[in-house]
Amino acid sequence: MARQRQRATDPVMAIGQGFTLAAVILCLAPMPLLIVVATTANWPLGFWAGGITINWLREGWETVRPYAFFSVRLACIVLVIDLAVGLPAAWLIARHNFIGRQALVALINLPLAIPGIAIALALILAYPLARASGLLLLLGQVIYTLPFLVATLAPALAQPALVEREAVARTLGASAVQRLWHVTLPSIRSALLAALILVFTLSMGEFNVSFFLFTPLNKTLPIELYSAYITNRVEVAASITLIFLLFVVPAAVAIERLGGSKIGQA
Amino acid sequence: MLRASLAAPVVVLFALALIMPLAVLLRQSLVEEGSSRFTLANYAAVVTSLAYRRALLNSILIAFASTALALALCLPVAVYIERSNSRYRNALAVALTIPLSLPGIVIGFFVILLFGLTGAIPQLSLLLTGERRFNFAYSFGGMLLGYLYFQIPRVVLMLRGAVSALSQDVIDVSRTLGAAPWRVYLDVLLPALFPALISAASVSLATAFGAFGTAATLSRGFRVLPLEIASSFTESFQVERAASLSIALAVLTTAILLGLGRVAERAQQPRRENDTPLGS
Amino acid sequence: MTVAASVVFDHIFYAYAPGRPVVEDVCFEVQPGEIVVLVGPSGCGKSTLLRLVAGLLIPTAGRLLMDGNDTGALPPDRRLVGWVPQSYALFEHLNVRDNVAFGLRMHRAPRQEIARRVNEMLDLCRITELADRPVTQLSGGQRQRVAIARALAVSPRVLLLDEPLAALDPQLRAAIRADLQALLRASGVTTLFVTHDQVEALAIADHVAVLRAGRVEQFGTPQTLWQSPANPFVAEFFGGATVLPAQRVGPNRVRLAPGVEACTSLDDHATALHVAVRAGDLEIVPDGESAAHAGRLVPTASEFTGDGFKVTGELIGAGTVTLLHDRPVVLGHTYPVRVRPGRTICVVGQNQR
Numbered sequence: 001m002a003r004q005r006q007r008a009t010d011p012v013m014a015i016g017q018g019f020t021l022a023a024v025i026l027c028l029a030p031m032p033l034l035i036v037v038a039t040t041a042n043w044p045l046g047f048w049a050g051g052i053t054i055n056w057l058r059e060g061w062e063t064v065r066p067y068a069f070f071s072v073r074l075a076c077i078v079l080v081i082d083l084a085v086g087l088p089a090a091w092l093i094a095r096h097n098f099i100g101r102q103a104l105v106a107l108i109n110l111p112l113a114i115p116g117i118a119i120a121l122a123l124i125l126a127y128p129l130a131r132a133s134g135l136l137l138l139l140g141q142v143i144y145t146l147p148f149l150v151a152t153l154a155p156a157l158a159q160p161a162l163v164e165r166e167a168v169a170r171t172l173g174a175s176a177v178q179r180l181w182h183v184t185l186p187s188i189r190s191a192l193l194a195a196l197i198l199v200f201t202l203s204m205g206e207f208n209v210s211f212f213l214f215t216p217l218n219k220t221l222p223i224e225l226y227s228a229y230i231t232n233r234v235e236v237a238a239s240i241t242l243i244f245l246l247f248v249v250p251a252a253v254a255i256e257r258l259g260g261s262k263i264g265q266a
Numbered sequence: 267m268l269r270a271s272l273a274a275p276v277v278v279l280f281a282l283a284l285i286m287p288l289a290v291l292l293r294q295s296l297v298e299e300g301s302s303r304f305t306l307a308n309y310a311a312v313v314t315s316l317a318y319r320r321a322l323l324n325s326i327l328i329a330f331a332s333t334a335l336a337l338a339l340c341l342p343v344a345v346y347i348e349r350s351n352s353r354y355r356n357a358l359a360v361a362l363t364i365p366l367s368l369p370g371i372v373i374g375f376f377v378i379l380l381f382g383l384t385g386a387i388p389q390l391s392l393l394l395t396g397e398r399r400f401n402f403a404y405s406f407g408g409m410l411l412g413y414l415y416f417q418i419p420r421v422v423l424m425l426r427g428a429v430s431a432l433s434q435d436v437i438d439v440s441r442t443l444g445a446a447p448w449r450v451y452l453d454v455l456l457p458a459l460f461p462a463l464i465s466a467a468s469v470s471l472a473t474a475f476g477a478f479g480t481a482a483t484l485s486r487g488f489r490v491l492p493l494e495i496a497s498s499f500t501e502s503f504q505v506e507r508a509a510s511l512s513i514a515l516a517v518l519t520t521a522i523l524l525g526l527g528r529v530a531e532r533a534q535q536p537r538r539e540n541d542t543p544l545g546s
Numbered sequence: 547m548t549v550a551a552s553v554v555f556d557h558i559f560y561a562y563a564p565g566r567p568v569v570e571d572v573c574f575e576v577q578p579g580e581i582v583v584l585v586g587p588s589g590c591g592k593s594t595l596l597r598l599v600a601g602l603l604i605p606t607a608g609r610l611l612m613d614g615n616d617t618g619a620l621p622p623d624r625r626l627v628g629w630v631p632q633s634y635a636l637f638e639h640l641n642v643r644d645n646v647a648f649g650l651r652m653h654r655a656p657r658q659e660i661a662r663r664v665n666e667m668l669d670l671c672r673i674t675e676l677a678d679r680p681v682t683q684l685s686g687g688q689r690q691r692v693a694i695a696r697a698l699a700v701s702p703r704v705l706l707l708d709e710p711l712a713a714l715d716p717q718l719r720a721a722i723r724a725d726l727q728a729l730l731r732a733s734g735v736t737t738l739f740v741t742h743d744q745v746e747a748l749a750i751a752d753h754v755a756v757l758r759a760g761r762v763e764q765f766g767t768p769q770t771l772w773q774s775p776a777n778p779f780v781a782e783f784f785g786g787a788t789v790l791p792a793q794r795v796g797p798n799r800v801r802l803a804p805g806v807e808a809c810t811s812l813d814d815h816a817t818a819l820h821v822a823v824r825a826g827d828l829e830i831v832p833d834g835e836s837a838a839h840a841g842r843l844v845p846t847a848s849e850f851t852g853d854g855f856k857v858t859g860e861l862i863g864a865g866t867v868t869l870l871h872d873r874p875v876v877l878g879h880t881y882p883v884r885v886r887p888g889r890t891i892c893v894v895g896q897n898q899r
Binding site: 438439441442446449460 | 622625633637639700
């Protein structure tokens with residue numbers, strides 16, 4: 001018997017597919033362009049005009065290297081502080097219901113509602129002397145990234161299945177520390193990893209707060225990126241951007257894979 | 267007590283690094299320049315100054331325009347990403363979230379690369395037509411594109427959750443009742459996703475109002491509020507003016523988030539207790 | 547209402563992917579205005595058949611005819627079928643009236659026509675007093691009626707009901723089933739009704755299709771399927787019977803077990819047969835009657851049904867059977883058992899050993 005393959009395309013999905021392809025093209029198109037510009041000897045004259053070169057990349061790397069490493073160091077410190085402060089808070093929110101819980105959640109989410117520049121300005125006015133040391137930069141980034149960490153960890157800690165497992169472990173004789181180490185942390189492993197990568201990425205890419213709080217000795221990669229956009233040749237700017245993306249995009253892909261992705265910064 | 271010690275670090279940190287500074291910011295916005303006498307002059311200037319009023323209008327314009335475009339664009343995208351069985355679905359989903367990790371300045375730079383004076387599109391049009399066209403990176407259009415660029419991944423993410431809760435049966439039934447595909451979007455998907463759309467709109471608007479990096483990179487005359495705050499602080503060092511603008515902006519974004527968030531909650535249909543929750 | 551359509555399944559195949567068939571070689575006809583029930587265990591493809599008629603799926607091979615016309619790849623919004631999925635899929639953002647009116651709006655009927663038709667449907671389904679209520683406040687039975695009213699409002703050629711009673715409380719099911727049947731008869735629409743409950747199928751259907759693993763095992767009237775099941779599966783699934791091996795001991799006569807002989811409806815000349823034995827076919831020999839040549843039953847379980855007892859036990863020499871008795875039995879005790887006088891056992895196939 002003749003088998004004709006009559007595949008009915010769902011037109012509702014087809015519309016969605018069309019829009020999705022358009023959106024993806026919009027999101028991805030700059031990437032290859034970035035590579036082209038960064039490797040073109042003389043971009044204003046055209047695509048790869050003057051030849052393909054890696055000189056711009058070399059120059060770009062030389063320019064940003066100290067700032068890239070500074071950003072990485074800063075991100076790591078932010079990560080540690082966030083974890084130390086945010087994990088207990090996430091636990092509290094996830095496991096306990098108490099008067100003021102709503103207020104605590106609102107407090108932790110407050111930085112999301114307030115524009116970064118306002119936070120930065122407030123810090124400068126409150127602690128003008130601390131600005132030079134870079135402490136304000138650190139504080140600003142911690143405040144800004146903490147809500148994301150808590151928002152990623154709290155749901156994972158609140159899972160009824162996990163709570164049940166801890167209860168079973170308790171009946172089997174495990175102490176609080178043992179439960180934490182052997183049951184809780186392994187269970188939230190992927191959420192924990194996602195949260196850490198998220199904080200790292202947000203810190204590496206943070207601009208709005210850093211713009212007012214940086215000092216010549218404490219300059220982050222995005223700040224240097226911005227000055228390249230304003231002052232430098234477009235090929236160098238593209239190279240530095242490419243380097244920046246290398247720090248940030250793989251982590252973003254990892255976050256999506258781990259299933260926890262939150263709102264970044266404008 | 268356990269609870270207190272768990273909460274203490276975060277409360278202390280926020281009190282010192284956020285609440286107190288905001289209070290200082292508020293106080294600074296209420297004093298006269300150079301002295302410490304109480305005044306509302308700074309806020310009066312916000313309202314009366316032509317430049318600030320224009321900045322506010324511009325902010326409103328670009329925030330609402332980019333949010334509306336993003337919502338219209340991303341609704342079908344979220345529906346497709348969440349419900350499609352295609353092999354490429356995951357890759358597409360990942361591709362759409364990459365811009366989330368990019369700061370506004372990088373997005374602004376992308377717009378410059380594409381549509382700036384030496385941008386790829388103008389260069390292509392020069393080659394093809396002899397005229398340098400689509401050179402709009404530094405205009406309102408360019409900024410709008412930039413804002414749209416960073417809205418898309420956020421909105422898609424926020425809508426995906428709501429889409430996954432939607433029943434395929436409802437979509438199928440509407441088709442058997444005669445709904446053409448575009449009517450399915452208009453009459454079934456849109457109303458069903460309305461609370462999620464409001465929620466996404468609130469976050470989008472708040473983010474757009476507070477966006478600084480993109481504006482800093484692309485603006486050439488289209489002033490928005492964050493730029494005014496920046497310039498009044500770093501250029502003219504009118505701290506009190508900057509403070510009042512900041513407070514005003516912060517109040518605006520918080521009000522949007524809370525207000526629309528409340529609307530979204532109310533728009534959520536109340537469910538009966540023993541509802542028959544059969545999905546397909 | 548509208549002219550009810552006939553539906554013909556002409557060698558319908560459907561597979562999600564090559565090598566994963568869901569529906570294979572389905573052939574049967576549905577006459578205009580009749581109720582055909584598709585019954586079978588979970589995963590047998592009955593819901594898929596409904597979706598094929600609705601146009602939500604396209605057959606991989608074969609033709610689906612409505613009123614003699616091949617539906618081909620006609621999209622659902624142009625087929626004029628009413629589809630009621632198991633979840634009812636009401637539009638939560640609309641009230642009852644707007645739900646029922648939805649299809650008419652999509653077909654761009656004039657406003658007055660919509661109002662008139664909606665009221666007609668609300669009356670037919672007896673939900674007029676619920677008209678302005680949001681659907682989120684309705685009970686299961688009410689939702690079902692709204693879903694059906696919505697489907698009927700557009701005067702569909704065929705009505706497709708996917709397990710409409712499964713979501714309801716068991717106590718209400720029988721009453722609602724009677725209501726539903728009356729409603730379907732009154733509207734006169736051709737109906738395809740899917741269920742896994744054979745009691746429903748027996749009660750409602752003009753014709754029944756028993757499905758298993760994507761194939762139609764038998765198609766016929768409920769009486770035919772009950773009295774002459776085509777194979778052991780139909781006898782067991784649809785008739786609730788136990789299939790036992792039996793020996794032919796004469797024309798129209800078989801022996802199930804030592805002492806248990808019966809007349810059969812069909813005379814199959816093979817000696818080793820399968821027969822379908824129902825609960826009402828056997829009985830414990832009443833006190834006072836001769837039990838000398840009877841079979842032996844050892845009960846292993848007994849359920850009180852209200853009207854009597856359903857006894858499950860081992861029929862020595864045959865296997866596990868179920869029968870009805872008016873008094874309690876002692877488990878493990880041996881009882882004399884015979885075929886009820888006047889009952890005929892159906893033969894369902896040969897025993898190929």
